[in-house]
Amino acid sequence: MNPRLRAALIAAALATITFQLVTFYVNGWPGPPAPLFVVSATVVLAAYLGTGIIAWQRHPADKIGLLFTLTGYAWFLPQLLSLHYAVPFTIANGAAFLYQGCLGHLGLAWPYGKLRGRADRIVVAVNYAWNIASPIAANLFWNPRATGCSAACPANLLLIDDSPRLYQDIGQITTLLSFPVTAAVIALIVVHWRRSRGYARRAMNALIWVSIPVAGYITVLNLADVVDLSRYNVLIYQVGPLLLAAPPVAYLAAAMTARRARGAVSSALVSMEPGPHPAKLRDALARALGDPALQLAARTAGAAAFTDTDGATVDLASLPAGRMVTPLDTPGEAVLVHDAELRHEPELIRVAAAAASLALEHARLQAEIQVQLDQVRASRARIVEAGDAERRRLERDLHDGAQQRLVTLSLAIGIARDRAAGADPDLEALLESASKEARAAIAELRELARGIHPAVLTQTGLEGAIQALVERSPVTTQVRDVPAGRFPAQVEATAYFVVSEALANVAKHAQASAAVVTVREQAGRLEVEVSDDGVGGAQAGSGSGLAGLADRVASVGGSLTVHSPPGGGTRLQAVIPCP
């Protein structure tokens, strides 16, 4: 808003309020009005003029500020009655109900100062015309000096014919016809309210609450003209005007709500976890902006269409009526699609867009980190898998190569020994010892190969492999519940190494008398448990075999826990995802 215009408006408002007070007390005719009325009239005037300036400043493009201002001055005009001169006296009488015309306009143009359609314009025009014409028509026939007003009464410049009867009849008829005009205004307000959606709904709710006292008061004023309500004169004419301050008060309250909504946007986002999922961000913004249909849509690089947080395609070129787009300041393309009424709250949208940009950027960075983490996890799994494959190959090569040759050699020695038998005892003894050596070499190589990779695991799966482990274990070990089926090689190998390492630890450290191995397949994962009744106190610290085992389990996305209180035995549990 232009600072000069603002200064002029403020100066005019202050001058008018002062002027009104001065006329009441200095020029007051036929004596100062009742103090209660002075308070009511001043409050109403100040409320409209002040709110007009604030609204003008808040929404310079909207007409709502102008409407408040005009209503304020329209309210001021009848108070000129107190100036003891014919011109202001006549103006005050002629414009006695102008403010009611303004109030109708304000109600139908709520909340942004714009009339919505033809019906609005017609009703507003009729309402203005009626409220201007009816007092003027009545005043044409009213001679104040002839109706009880003393000689001090100023002249009515509108007077064309002194006819108390016409004056009274016109007054009665126009008053009666005022009811349907007021009813038309109220009916349209209700229609507007029922049609309002989203953000505008809040403002329209406020208007409904405001319309009740204002319309009620105007109706009572009209009724007082046709029915004798003089018992309530103080209430009607002195306190009643205060009800007219409801619209500016409601408007100011809504302005404060909008200010709070800005705070709500920030706090809604601050209270969220860092890097919220876009759907949660959308929900928070929708609540803060009072727009349940709010969409947060983004377009990935190269994609043709925007997609919202529910995965639906959003066509920005053909949005439903009443929706508008605010682009976000993010590296990727992202927009908010929101209630078009929110364009009247640019500051609110700016805050929401900034917050959404920040949160999206955060989410993007987190997604990037997640992708890297996934890549690292996948590469770790691949490395372990490649290691396993390499061990399998080594084991096979040992058997197919060196072991095979040793076996053949051993057979050859055996045949030679058999042929030497009886013929050459010395040679037979020599060949017998060579044969023993060869067999020992074969046995050692076999153990070595088994340590590199257990062939039984590849051949028969977990059940047979664990059975073989248990049979070789020096501690009495019971096997419970090993599933007979086959699993992915990585899962089998990991479970096998858990049992193998655990049983080796039992034999080496636990001083246990018994151990139990349990493997269960449950809800897409393999649960491996090895427990013993030994001394406990096992630690999964770095450098221990257990730490290496934990790494191995983690490589397939599983977890390893060790429960080993001193003196309470050891329980090793591994959970291995099993797709």
Next chain:
Amino acid sequence: MRTWPTALVVDDHEGFRAFARLILESAGFAVTEAATGAEAATAAAATSPQLVLLDIQLPDTDGFEVARRLTAAQGQPGGRGQPGPVIVLTSTREASDYGGRIAASPAAGFLPKDQLSARALRGYLDGGGLNGEPA
């Protein structure tokens, strides 16, 4: 001493086949050799061996599969009609490396390669001992 006219040695390792042939021939067998599962099927159909010494690891398939095919083609050993061969599986590995697969196969037994001898094979044939692993 009874003699068994035919034995089939199935192994892709030529050196082992040569020594197995020596051992078997010295025990009175007429020996045929096969290097792969496919060759084994052809040789078995041609010679109807009484004994098959069958390596578990073969280049084209494994011994369990070959044993299954041979018995399916020729009937169970000891069953009616044409008697099937007595199949002895061999490997450079130990029996325990194959878990329950050996017991589940139609083979009469298992012999680690380094323990191959005429006497051990006779254990299977003479006693008809299907479970008789040599000590």
